[in-house]
Amino acid sequence: MLAWKNVAVRYSGFELKLDLEVARGETLALLGPSGSGKSSALRVAAGLERPAAGRVYIGDRDVTDLPPERRGVGFVFQDYALFPHLTVAQNVAFGLEERGWNRARARERVDELLSKMGLAAHARKRPEQLSGGERQRVALARALAPDPEVLLLDEPLGALDLRLRERLLLELRRVLAGEGATAVFVTHDQTEAFVLAQRVAIVKDGRLVQQGAPEAVFERPADAWTARFLGHKNVLTPEEAAMLGLAGGPLVLLPGALRLVAGEVEARAVERLFYGPRVGVWLEARGVRLFWEGPASEAPAEGASLRLAIDPARAVEVRP
Template identity: 45%
Template sequence: MSDQTPLVRIEGLSKHFGDTVALDNLTLDIAKGEFVTFLGPSGCGKSTTLRILGGFERPTTGRVILDGEDVTRQPPEKRHVNMVFQDYALFPHMTVAQNVAFGLELKGMSRSEIRRRSEEIMSFLELESYASRYPLQLSGGQRQRVALARALAPDPALLLLDEPLGALDAKLRGQVQQELKSIQRRTRKTFFFVTHDQEEALTMSDRIVVMNKGKVEQDGTPEELYFRPASRFVAEFIGETNLLSGQMRGTEGDKVVMDWENTTLLGTAPAGIPGKGQPITASVRLEKLGFSAERPQTANAVQGRVVGKTFLGSRMAVQVAVGDGDVLLKAYVDVQTGQSVDDDLIWIGWEPDNMAVLND
């Protein structure tokens, strides 16, 4: 397989459970060595896709090509794929070493080869000192690492991870996120990660596929999805944003011109240029709004009055009433800036590249 050929090719995948459409004609390529995250709310189709890739579900229509081979009808044990479950699914009566060796035994490897590979992967994941312990004697983070070692030991082409950090507390979760990404980089394995946690997806992924109602809402890098969302769903699902509702007036070069609150604004259109005269909504992230006493040099600028401030530790959230006071803009600013603004009239400015016109 050349580097240009995708490791995984999903072609027209659909899955129906009775009258319920869990997955609706999904087509997607995943490159070798990519960390791809499927992100979305419960019932959006992300776990169904993962189970089809693993061979645990049969699609209603469509194909799964892995390493150039059609594996759509193959059972899990025949695929060069392994899975890390949300509850880790470790065998409680087996030691760490025995859990890690389990998949190698299933492959029929010799005893000496099993020992060599088990020791190699446990060393790689710094588990040697826990080899003789049982899962109940380990912390949540250690169990997660053992589950990962067991899944990586047979050297799969594709690793599927089904919300594997869901059982960890917030502090440990952050540590394991970094560890997991580091392991993926060092092994150069292809990871297919499923989560409903937007922050987790932004932190760990090379690429995020946002799912909604069985379909792909947007597919791109974390930066693209955060700063240039294509739809209202993506803008609201990933992070916090200001949604500005106005009228499409035309274009200026590659920028969209919109009327909003008696002001002309310029923005980008990640999902394509809307029709002239139609109502449109744009997204501007809170940290992209700047404050100033005088009109700023930015292409977009409006006047408003500060009506609320919330101290968040390293920054402040400031609410500004625009126009007649019916419209509120919210901005993240540093604490010093937040403390210096009061209820006087101020200017808020932002650049066109930081405003994305949405497709719905």
């Protein structure tokens, strides 16, 4: 449904090279650190930037040379980019008027989306009268209104506080599923990517390093950098693995690999971190620093000595 075919985007000292497809009705997360090229990929797909090489396809159409308004793409920006002089309803209707929808059909679509987004009571308000979460929903409704072939979202939750971001992430997932939208969601947050997307594509320094279902990517990271970026804390060099009695390396110890039972590895709890519903403990075992996470009732106190068991079945070998 959306494809970057051998696309290259070049800036001074940086090049994005991308060959990637998104299926109809799929939500893909482009995941990577700041400066990795994620937003550039989105801008090329939207027609806001032209690639130095390669082609962009939406469905069976080559849209590389088309302006944004002729691509059938909806775009949600990080700062929402709402029109301050228009009401909520007028913002949502804007794209419909530009595309020549008749008034009755446009009003029906606007009412449908305002109801679906929980915005019906705010239809006559202007953006400055809304909370950040409400503005985000208006921007999403405006992008969805014309039934775009592809919806592009550039860090749409990045400006929100953690609690609101978590709530709106679930709302966004529900809306995309309900609309059957083909969507590409750019984020640097692996939790957002895992919750929202059916497939994750990880980008580093302008290159696609791994893609797949969230569970598969998390459980089988391609290399040590990807493992750390996805939040794995127990990434061992071959030397560290050998010190712990494990073969191979580099290794990633997946969640559940460390068991605080009467195992063979002597360890000491160096630092205990309280996260509310869970506790994290940094351990030192045979000169190797390890991280355990679990319920507070099972967590050792700082300075405590224990014997640790390591499940080799939860140790995954990765590239350096």
